[in-house]
Amino acid sequence: MTFSSKFLKQAPLNQWLVILILLVILFIAGIPGYFTQNWQWKQSPPIVNIKQIQKLRTQNLPVPGWKTLKQEQFQAGGHKWSLQEIQKQKIKPNSPDIKATMLLYPQDSPTSKPQVEWTDINSLTKWKIAQYRQVSFNVPQQDGINTGKDIKVKARFFRATLDNKNLTTYAVLQWYAMPMKGDPSPMDWFLADQAAKLRKQRVPWVAVHIMIPMESLGQLEDNWSEIKSLGEAVQASLIRNVFGFTQG
């Protein structure tokens, strides 16, 4: 008898606790949803500067120290990219011409995610990739956002050789640019975006592909300092002119 009376007294305790927990959720997150008919989970926080990001497809991205020769749109993997040919401004009149190509795929909409952009480019160009490695560089922050904190960019770096008579070869640098960092992996963006959603924010992104011509079948390493400084300039410009637009 002692057992059964004890059991009877205990019986509903866990049920009461469950009701308590569920009521807490209901009052914090359920009732407000019913009253406003505006369930938070139906809509992600907005990307504040989405208009500015989308403009990138039809507008030049200014790159300090480089001038734009031409800008046009092209299609890769079902997405519209911007193609921008740039040329390095000469310090001395007799220094050699350095040209570069910059491909940018800014996110189409607040819901679009980075996916297989690098594969899309590869299957479009059908080039041969060699000396692939992951690199990183830092972009010092001078103005506005994240003052004083360097922005770290991780990127894919490789030599790409076209299948033509001259074996045209490029040094290529690819990454997803975000306001506070850069990384070539969609997973990295996903985690950053989830964390931002907790603060009712989002992480916008732009797929960046830059390439400079190099000696056919040459050493990739010889081109690192040149493409690194261009990469820094591009990431800094994206932060200043695109991501930081509304905060500025």
Added chain:
Amino acid sequence: MSQQNLLNNFVKKYQISAWLNITILGILFLLYAPLFIYWLDGWVKKSISIEHEYFSHGIIGIPFAIYLAWNNRYKWSELPNRMNPFGAFLLTLGSIFYISGISEWVNLSLPVILTGLCLFLKGTSGLKLQGFSLLLILLATPNELPYLITPFTLPLQSFIAGVAGFILSQAGMQVAVDGINIYVGGRIVEVAPYCAGLKMLFTTFYVGLILLYWMQILPDRRKSTWFLSSSVIISVIANIIRNTILTYFHGSGQEGAFKWLHDGWGGDVYSALMLLTLIPVINWIDSYFDSPSLLPQNNDL
């Protein structure tokens, strides 16, 4: 305390317990009905995202899970009350997920809270009793996994492109395959990550699980393994055939037919037909492994 008092007391407690259970179900309904309607709307109208559509088998799976759990209600009430501390942990975690308001986490809160509920009220025996329902709900809860695995489906895409190209060239068409691209009749068909057939594979697996449960074969490990493996193979083959037909339509300029099979209801009909083939397969496997002629002569089995 007399026997009569004890009995009265018991009945009273039992009634209280029943009312508490109804209250729990009521609050769960209030919390999750809007979410389920939203999921359903997204599955029917294909209006939320491609990732969300990967879980459209929830249209049948979730009502079936609720039906099974409801059928278990007497067994449930007979189980002794056991508070498993892991249940408390899951309930807290699920609550945080729900309150976060982030859609991915709110979705996940459903299986987490339901599992926590089973453990917290009836311990591991409660979890075992409702295990299959919980599994059906977990596998139908929309999440971002289909997005996260896209970078890894490339080998599967190349394989599909290769086989589709081979079949079409055997049929006498001029075909070239390069990685995930099939060149046919001067046009390019790209086998994109979402064409890799993972959605169909996932749906087949899910429907296969329900079929196994329905026919009460699930406890038989050998039959279940055979059936699930063959349904995976059927799904992969069906997807290769689908991609081949799509490439044929595109290559021969039949854009209407391509759209119908690719985006329209043709794709749904194709999946439904493939799922129907699972029924003869499960029947065959069920009877094949039962037929006495196959049993070894010594009575080891």
